[in-house]
Amino acid sequence: MTDAFHATDEFAARFDSLLAWRRDVRRFKRDPLEPGLLEELIDRACLAPSVGNAQPWRFVSVETSEHRKAVAASFEAENAEAAKLYEDEQARLYSKLKLAGLKEAPVHLAVFSETETCLGNGLGRQTMPETLVYSTVCAIHTLWLAARTRGVGVGWVSILDPKVITRTLKVPDNWQLIGYLCLGYPIENHDDPELVRHGWQDRIDRSKVFFRR
Amino acid sequence: MTDAFHATDEFAARFDSLLAWRRDVRRFKRDPLEPGLLEELIDRACLAPSVGNAQPWRFVSVETSEHRKAVAASFEAENAEAAKLYEDEQARLYSKLKLAGLKEAPVHLAVFSETETCLGNGLGRQTMPETLVYSTVCAIHTLWLAARTRGVGVGWVSILDPKVITRTLKVPDNWQLIGYLCLGYPIENHDDPELVRHGWQDRIDRSKVFFRR
Numbered sequence: 001m002t003d004a005f006h007a008t009d010e011f012a013a014r015f016d017s018l019l020a021w022r023r024d025v026r027r028f029k030r031d032p033l034e035p036g037l038l039e040e041l042i043d044r045a046c047l048a049p050s051v052g053n054a055q056p057w058r059f060v061s062v063e064t065s066e067h068r069k070a071v072a073a074s075f076e077a078e079n080a081e082a083a084k085l086y087e088d089e090q091a092r093l094y095s096k097l098k099l100a101g102l103k104e105a106p107v108h109l110a111v112f113s114e115t116e117t118c119l120g121n122g123l124g125r126q127t128m129p130e131t132l133v134y135s136t137v138c139a140i141h142t143l144w145l146a147a148r149t150r151g152v153g154v155g156w157v158s159i160l161d162p163k164v165i166t167r168t169l170k171v172p173d174n175w176q177l178i179g180y181l182c183l184g185y186p187i188e189n190h191d192d193p194e195l196v197r198h199g200w201q202d203r204i205d206r207s208k209v210f211f212r213r
Numbered sequence: 214m215t216d217a218f219h220a221t222d223e224f225a226a227r228f229d230s231l232l233a234w235r236r237d238v239r240r241f242k243r244d245p246l247e248p249g250l251l252e253e254l255i256d257r258a259c260l261a262p263s264v265g266n267a268q269p270w271r272f273v274s275v276e277t278s279e280h281r282k283a284v285a286a287s288f289e290a291e292n293a294e295a296a297k298l299y300e301d302e303q304a305r306l307y308s309k310l311k312l313a314g315l316k317e318a319p320v321h322l323a324v325f326s327e328t329e330t331c332l333g334n335g336l337g338r339q340t341m342p343e344t345l346v347y348s349t350v351c352a353i354h355t356l357w358l359a360a361r362t363r364g365v366g367v368g369w370v371s372i373l374d375p376k377v378i379t380r381t382l383k384v385p386d387n388w389q390l391i392g393y394l395c396l397g398y399p400i401e402n403h404d405d406p407e408l409v410r411h412g413w414q415d416r417i418d419r420s421k422v423f424f425r426r
């Protein structure tokens with residue numbers, strides 16, 4: 001039990017800065033994480049909210065070169081496929097974007113959600129069972145922010161065939177892949193999204209996302 | 214543009230404390246939020262990561278009493294239905310849990326995800342289109358943490374029929390309800406989950422959720 005959390009303007013300002021500087025990282029140094037740091041981040045991730053306290057998150061550190069090669073091959077294949085969606089200027093821009101840091105990142109973390117857990121006894125997920133998966137997303141985001149507070153960058157690679165990852169890692173049938181993360185110390189630091197900086201997609205205004213009824 | 218974010222041990226410790234004290238809040242004071250604070254929280258939420266920078270989150274502040282009554286009625290009906298799942302001691306315990314703070318919370322926020330947005334031009338969501346919804350979950354979690362840094366508690370109500378909420382609020386057909394949030398200043402503060410404290414579901418050990426391959 002720690003002391004009660006007291007909200008202060010100074011902490012809120014630092015926290016806002018953390019949000020801005022979090023960023024999806026695709027350019028990593030090859031240095032390994034400090035010993036024990038990955039476990040520390042997992043423990044922080046487990047403080048995420050979960051429906052019925054079901055804690056459905058399952059983390060797999062992908063360490064062997066054969067497993068990593070299979071993942072990289074899936075990314076290459078799916079990224080080549082995705083590139084075909086674009087034409088002309090957009091195709092040229094897409095081909096120049098760096099969309100993953102799989103080769104350089106010292107840590108690969110596959111994050112799954114257990115889809116048929118008895119933990120939580122079904123509480124809170126009768127009408128919206130998808131909240132189980134959402135809980136695992138909250139854990140990923142918690143890990144992402146906790147990593148950044150320790151100077152570690154995270155990239156979320158979504159250009160993958162989930163079936164390939166699940167088969168490669170031989171996880172139980174009732175585990176659903178939610179995200180594949182690269183972790184490591186970043187080469188560059190930014191407070192604006194890579195896709196804004198390179199002219200792919202700007203930020204939109206609050207008036208487009210906030211309404212009253 | 215702010216100064217570069219520097220990770221420090223002191224900030225990391227405060228951040229870890231924020232994670233522990235975040236908590237799902239169901240007991241709210243009736244005091245309104247400070248003027249402008251809700252908009253400030255929405256702006257922080259919009260700093261969440263999103264696939265292809267698609268920013269699919271849409272926030273609806275639910276303000277009229279007729280809309281709130283329809284939401285409360287959906288909770289009451291679905292909670293009564295869910296209670297039938299349990300027997301004996303578990304049924305007794307379920308009936309004693311407080312699972313929402315809809316009546317007291319000064320702010321109700323329905324959060325939707327736009328499912329067919331052209332923003333982001335489809336980047337990153339060809340093989341895992343569900344990452345669009347996950348982006349909105351990250352925005353909810355960002356808002357939750359940002360609220361706590363300002364002393365505001367958030368509760369996520371999942372015991373609702375999403376069709377009722379969508380119909381009541383008359384949102385566009387391609388908006389999917391992700392979460393219904395109650396916001397307000399909390400009456401109690403805790404660093405342990407309500408469901409642990411009341412013996413519904415304990416926390417599980419890291420060895421149950423972390424693996425190497």
